Every structure is written in structure tokens, then in C-alpha cells.
Amino acid sequence: MGAEVRWASCNIFSTQDHAAAAIAKAKTATVFAWKGETLEEYWDCTEECLTWPGADGPDLIVDDGGDATLLIHKGKEAEEKFAKEGVLPDPASTNNPEFKCVLQILKQSIQKDPTKWTRMAANCKGVSEETTTGVHRLLDMAKKGELLFPAINVNDSVTKSKFDNVYGCRHSLPDGIMRATDVMIGGKRAWIGGFGDVGKGSCEALRACGARVTTGEIDPICALQAVMQGYDVAPIEKMLETADIFITTTGNFNIITAEHMAKMKNNAIVGNIGHFDNEIDMAGLEKYPGIKIENIKPQVDRYVFPDGHGVIVLASGRLLNLGCATGHPSFVMSCSFTNQTIAQLDLLDNWKKSNILKREGREEYKNEVYLLSKELDEKVARLHLPALGAELTVLSDEQADYIGVRKLGPYKPLTYRY
Numbered sequence: 001m002g003a004e005v006r007w008a009s010c011n012i013f014s015t016q017d018h019a020a021a022a023i024a025k026a027k028t029a030t031v032f033a034w035k036g037e038t039l040e041e042y043w044d045c046t047e048e049c050l051t052w053p054g055a056d057g058p059d060l061i062v063d064d065g066g067d068a069t070l071l072i073h074k075g076k077e078a079e080e081k082f083a084k085e086g087v088l089p090d091p092a093s094t095n096n097p098e099f100k101c102v103l104q105i106l107k108q109s110i111q112k113d114p115t116k117w118t119r120m121a122a123n124c125k126g127v128s129e130e131t132t133t134g135v136h137r138l139l140d141m142a143k144k145g146e147l148l149f150p151a152i153n154v155n156d157s158v159t160k161s162k163f164d165n166v167y168g169c170r171h172s173l174p175d176g177i178m179r180a181t182d183v184m185i186g187g188k189r190a191w192i193g194g195f196g197d198v199g200k201g202s203c204e205a206l207r208a209c210g211a212r213v214t215t216g217e218i219d220p221i222c223a224l225q226a227v228m229q230g231y232d233v234a235p236i237e238k239m240l241e242t243a244d245i246f247i248t249t250t251g252n253f254n255i256i257t258a259e260h261m262a263k264m265k266n267n268a269i270v271g272n273i274g275h276f277d278n279e280i281d282m283a284g285l286e287k288y289p290g291i292k293i294e295n296i297k298p299q300v301d302r303y304v305f306p307d308g309h310g311v312i313v314l315a316s317g318r319l320l321n322l323g324c325a326t327g328h329p330s331f332v333m334s335c336s337f338t339n340q341t342i343a344q345l346d347l348l349d350n351w352k353k354s355n356i357l358k359r360e361g362r363e364e365y366k367n368e369v370y371l372l373s374k375e376l377d378e379k380v381a382r383l384h385l386p387a388l389g390a391e392l393t394v395l396s397d398e399q400a401d402y403i404g405v406r407k408l409g410p411y412k413p414l415t416y417r418y
């Protein structure tokens with residue numbers, strides 16, 4: 001489409017080096033990513049990606065997890081504080097290792113250029129955000145009136161969250177566990193924390209491999225759904241001595257604590273496919289008195305407790321499907337990225353008033369979080385059907401009238417949950 005693209009990874013382990021190298025070689029994007037970055041390198045790459053030669057920054061951002069968006073917002077905030085009070089960000093003011101890196105980067109950049117992030121924020125026309133956790137952050141900023149540009153929530157397109165999160169994880173969770181451990185999943189007991197979209201795909205995958213699956217939920221609706229689908233529902237504490245595989249999918253933190261892991265069976269497998277590295281309390285595990293770490297191979301570590309028993313932790317508690325395997329297959333990502341592309345066109349329309357998407361009665365976006373329309377969501381699905389040899393039934397005029405929809409859609413109200 002003619003955009004000039006700079007690209008960084010959204011996770012220290014998620015780059016496939018051969019794919020990144022091919023992009024760099026083809027010169028279709030400037031690449032700042034490799035597998036196995038340190039946290040410092042990761043945040044440096046994020047800054048480099050956003051630092052545009054000859055411009056104040058990107059016009060548009062495609063984000064996954066919200067880190068690029070976060071850096072710009074925190075950057076502007078820190079520059080305002082520096083301008084008012086002369087105070088630089090202090091990395092020692094936080095114990096969070098990621099946020100330490102953010103503060104370090106901002107401290108350095110403000111000394112070089114005290115309005116870099118303010119100009120970047122003013123230049124940016126919008127962001128489209130890929131994932132559940134990134135969307136939570138955006139909604140939070142919008143609620144507080146702090147969002148600096150319009151945002152499109154790609155995650156909650158039906159053709160994203162009900163496909164990538166469910167079917168993508170259904171594929172890449174067992175892929176990651178198998179590549180990392182070669183363990184027989186059949187017959188094992190697995191506990192999956194969370195029965196949302198990712199949890200549903202994860203439970204289905206492990207059950208299909210023959211595991212006996214229990215899920216943990218806080219939401220009675222999701223818990224009841226799990227039982228109706230034939231899973232046991234129990235908190236992790238009830239499974240510590242029996243389960244062989246523990247997977248977190250909640251988008252929340254401290255789901256598996258060091259104390260939990262201390263009580264697990266020898267060689268229990270512990271992994272996360274939800275977010276960051278704090279669904280499993282890695283910081284607590286690393287500080288556990290007397291803990292020893294045996295590296296088995298890249299992204300597979302055995303943490304040995306003083307009593308001699310150990311747990312096998314995948315991808316250092318980060319997304320194991322990205323760290324230990326190659327993420328979701330490209331077909332399901334094509335659905336997600338079609339949403340991303342349409343979202344980018346939508347933001348471009350909003351900026352240039354060109355109406356490339358031919359949307360009726362569109363209003364100018366404010367600094368809020370928007371969903372793509374149902375028409376566009378259905379379009380994403382429609383575009384993917386031929387590749388799978390699926391043929392739609394066509395409504396007759398009378399049938400369309402009878403159920404009160406237009407013949408070419410949308411076919412469902414916004415409240416429909418799929």
C-alpha cells in the first residue's frame with residue numbers, strides 16, 4: 001500500500017529470526033528484532049522502531065500488547081514533568097524490571113531531546129491494537145481522558161478474538177509444549193487458568209491430545225460454560241499435587257505463585273499463554289530461597305527447589321507458544337491481520353477524509369477506542385471462506401425481510417456473542 005514501515009517485536013522471545021532476516025533482506029521494512037532479546041534490548045528496539053529519520057515519528061501504529069503506545073504516552077508525560085519541575089525519570093523508583101527499562105530510555109531521550117515524545121504523540125494519527133491486554137490499557141487511558149490519539153480495538157473484532165485467541169491458541173499451545181518437552185500429553189492431568197477465549201482453545205487442544213483437563217475461573221459464566229463442555233473446574237490449589245501441566249491464560253497476574261510451584265509434582269510443566277511474564281510469578285520463583293536453575297535448552301528451564309524436586313518452566317514464564325514454538329499458524333493470523341489492515345485503512349480514512357472504505361455516515365474519531373463495524377468484521381470472514389472451500393448460503397429477499405436483516409449483511413446485532 002506504499003507505507004514506509006519500521007518493525008519491532010512485541011516480546012523478547014517472539015521473533016522468528018529467519019522471518020525477520022527475510023524482511024530485512026527484502027527491504028520491505030526496517031527491522032529491530034531478534035529472538036532472545038534482553039529487556040533492555042527489547043525497549044531499545046521499541047524506541048528505535050518509533051524514531052523516524054527525518055520525521056517526528058510514525059503517522060500510524062500497529063500495536064500488539066500496547067508497548068509502543070505506552071512508550072509514547074509515558075514519554076510525553078515525563079517530558080511534561082521535566083519541563084515543569086526539571087525532574088528526570090528515575091529507573092530506581094520502580095521494582096518492575098520492564099518499567100525500569102522504560103524509565104531508563106526516557107531519562108536518556110529527554111537529555112538528548114526534551115520534546116521527542118510530545119512531537120511524536122502530536123504527529124500520530126492513530127493506533128490499531130491487536131490484543132486483549134493492549135485493549136485493556138487503551139480503554140483505561142481513554143477512561144481517564146489520557147489517550148493521545150484515536151485507537152481501534154482489533155482484538156474485539158469477532159474474526160480476531162473468537163478466531164486467533166481460540167483457534168490460534170488451540171494450535172500453538174500443544175505445539176509449544178511438544179517442541180519444548182516432547183512429553184506425552186495423553187493421560188496427563190492439565191490445569192488451565194482461565195476459560196476465556198484463549199482458555200477455551202487451550203482446554204480443547206489439551207483434551208484433544210488426551211489430557212484430563214481442569215480449568216480455574218473467577219467468572220461464574222465461564223466456569224459454567226467449562227462444566228457444560230465437560231471440563232472440571234477447580235482453583236489451582238486443588239490441583240497442585242495431581243496435575244502434570246499448568247498453563248495460564250488469564251491476562252491477570254500472580255495466577256501461579258512460587259509457593260504453588262514449590263508444592264507441585266516433580267517435573268510438572270508450567271507455562272503461560274496469556275500475557276507478560278507475571279501470570280506465573282517468575283520474580284518470586286527466581287528469589288525463592290535455595291532455588292537452582294538448570295537450563296535444559298533455550299526457553300526451557302528446570303527450577304529445582306531445595307528438597308530436590310523441580311518444575312519445568314517454559315519460555316521463562318512468557319508466551320510459550322511464541323517462545324517455544326512459532327506462534328499461531330498464518331491462516332488464523334491472516335484473519336487477525338486483515339482486521340489490522342482494515343483498521344489502518346479506517347484510521348487513514350479518518351485522517352485524510354478519503355473514505356477509502358466507503359463507510360456510510362462516518363464521524364470523525366475522537367481520542368477514544370473504536371471497534372470495526374460489523375460489516376467489516378463479516379468482510380474479514382467472507383474473504384477467508386474461499387481458501388477453505390466453504391460456500392455461503394444466499395438469503396432470498398423474503399428470508400432477509402423475515403429475519404429483518406439486509407441481504408448482504410450485517411447478519412447479527414452488535415449484542416450477538418457468537
Ligand code: NAD
Pocket residue numbers: 131132133134161164165168169193194195196197198199216217218219222249250251252255273274275319321322328
Ligand atoms: P478473556 O478475557 O476472554 O479470558 C481471560 C479469562 O481469565 C476470563 O474469563 C477471566 O474471567 C479469567 N480470569 C481472570 N483472572 C483470573 C484468575 N485470577 N483466576 C482464574 N481465571 C481468571 O481474554 P483472552 O482473550 O482469553 O486473553 C487472555 C490473555 O491472552 C490476554 O492477556 C491476551 O492478551 C492473551 N493472548 C495471548 C495470545 C497468544 O498467542 N499467546 C493470543 C491471544 C490473546
